[in-house]
Amino acid sequence: MVVRPGAVTGFLGPNGAGKTTTFRMLLGLVGPDGGSALIGGRRYADLAHPTTVVGAALESASFHPGRTARDHLRTYAPYAGVDDRRCDEVLAQVGLTEAARRRVGGFSAGMRQRLALAAALLGDPQVLVLDEPANGLDPEGIVWLRTFLRHLAHERGRMILVSSHVLGEVQASVDDVVVIAHGRLVHESSLDDLVALASPRVRVASPDPAGFTALAADRGWPVEQDGDDLVLTGGSCAEVGAAAYRAGLEIHGLAEEGGSLEDVFLRLTGAAPGGAA
Template structure:
């Protein structure tokens, strides 16, 4: 388990992380989301003892990172897939890491097999593709068979097959009872991967909840209704206070749940062909909730000739 309490980090006049508290529980994949510059990487570095907090603290399995006698046996991390000497082989890179934490040498071959790198274990890591480097980074994180795992942008630059592999791998680790904390900008992928979310903006906590609750709270919901008697049903629903959006073949109803819509249809002898809940996407929810924490938004160019989607970047207050 990871527990952060009042984490604050200043770099001179810049406040990168501001009184941030959250927890990450075992047995599930927890996504760590926020616009660029929201403090995610700084937070992960503080969790791993690479940066010291200005205030507050964070504990892994009840201890600060520096208190862990053999840290790789408790926590594994992938922060930079290219963090490896280019002239070392994958096997030698993992072997010196194992030796530094008194991990049995046999574990090197076990993790190489787990991530599918056995056939290239003796090749120089500098010649690895990005996907292979990501796999090597995951192998290093797994080396000590840790109960806590942190991944920062693990699917960057990967093809669809590689993304699917990492998604399934992280979910399998969570099912084993491990704590899995993953940061990513690919919101569509996080919607498929993470069951819990920690969302930050300008270094502060915006939300911590299940992915489903986050989307429902931020985007609300509507009910799609199809019927051969839409006019009759629309009139009845409006009389009961529902808000409607009408199209040629269906209604979108807000302000009323499916059971009540069904009851009104029955009372008015209306035949229903579809009655389905419609929810927004994680991307829509994220944009809605983090809007105040983003410096640049999609909008018109200064000359008004085109709309552009600008990078999501955040500046500390």
């Protein structure tokens, strides 16, 4: 898969699909069995100043409960080559200024997610790798996260890779999607192309495929051959049946397929062979 600058890419898959493992390979924490994981064409271990190139917040992020939010960031600041002022800047970016001097042990799950994001932002990296960042956020926090990530990508040209096991959670914020299941890549496209897969599809069995092909072209329905059947996209069974009746076309069978992104997601992830990574 390839993640492009200036876009938010949703890295999707059911629990156990291998999303966190993939992120750990990207960050050099585990080695892949084959292939390579590169950031800007280089391995993470070969980056001279990694915190200015990539910022990451993995699902396993931990915090010392006795430290304040500001002190947590100050612990990492020397590795990012930044000072205390930058710590305050990123706390403001994620909405934690008022909680800067509170001990992390008293933070909610959503506040911990924001603090993990602040730590990832310390070096002002060009790439953000975020593992399930919406976990623990309330609805207001989720809306804030979507807006913030889209701003970083679209206005500041950042490359953002966000994992989730809930398609609807990221649908409003991503530009591209990568879907894995059982440790295997099963789909990679723009969000628009994935949405197109969710358009109503009607499977037609007819002794007159040429007639149906002409009908589909006249109605603007994309059509493809699938074995002995035709599959039309964009119309419902009722619409296709009514149009065929008016055109005098013989039908032996109609069946509607797809219809929602959730259906597409389940179809993609359910089709992959193998075990969980």
